[in-house]
Amino acid sequence: MNSIQYYDSPLGRILIASDGTAVTGLWFEGQKYYAEGLAPDCTEQDVPVFREVRRWLDLYFSGRDPGFTPPLSLDATPFRKEVWDILLMIPYGETKTYGEIASQIAARKGLSGMSAQAVGGAVGHNPVSLIVPCHRVVGAGGSLTGYAGGLERKQALLDLEKRGSAAPVLTVAAKTAEDDAFDVFEEMCRDLHGLNDE
DSSP states (O other), X not given: XXXXXXXXXXXXXXXXEESSSSEEEEEETTOTTTTTTOOTTOEEOOOHHXXXXXHHHHHXXXXXXXXXOOOBOOOSOHHHXXXXXXXXXXXTTOOEEHHHHHHHHHHHHTOSXXXXXXXXXXXXXXXXXXXXXGGGEEOXXXXXXXXXXXXXXXXXXXXXXXXXXXXXXXXXXXOOHHXXXXXXXXXXXXXXXXXXXX
16 A cells, blocks of 8 residues: 655655555655655555654754665666665765766766766656755765755755764864754754653
């Protein structure tokens, strides 16, 4: 049975979809391609995989690498699946360019080259945002380009991972505006999940 559930994140409401055993979709509300491919017979209900996804999202939005991938069922062309498999291998807190992914696929296939734009099309149609980390793909030279959830959200996700994977800074005098923004973001996460009540 096809099921859906919502998750309220600090960066907006998220729709999660499942076929009952694996995640088939995860989208920020209002993003490009929102709920694309979602079966019309979905029922809003809790299934075991949603508990795993909520745990993954809770860890992620607390600034930590979740360290696991919930079961996924990605229905797409072999090329898109190949691109998404590469996305799953990009470590937390790191990025890869569209060109690097294109070169990696070309090398696997014994081709002299491949279009970074074709890779961009596959990345843009990723149905499982965050878990299949399309936000970790950047343009040449690290430029911030293309994200179905919006560039501001992409930057916030990259900043969260950068802060989460970096050693904590203990010097109050070195606190920056970026630190203040992260503190506000962290406080929102704690409020959202009731952690400030403890």
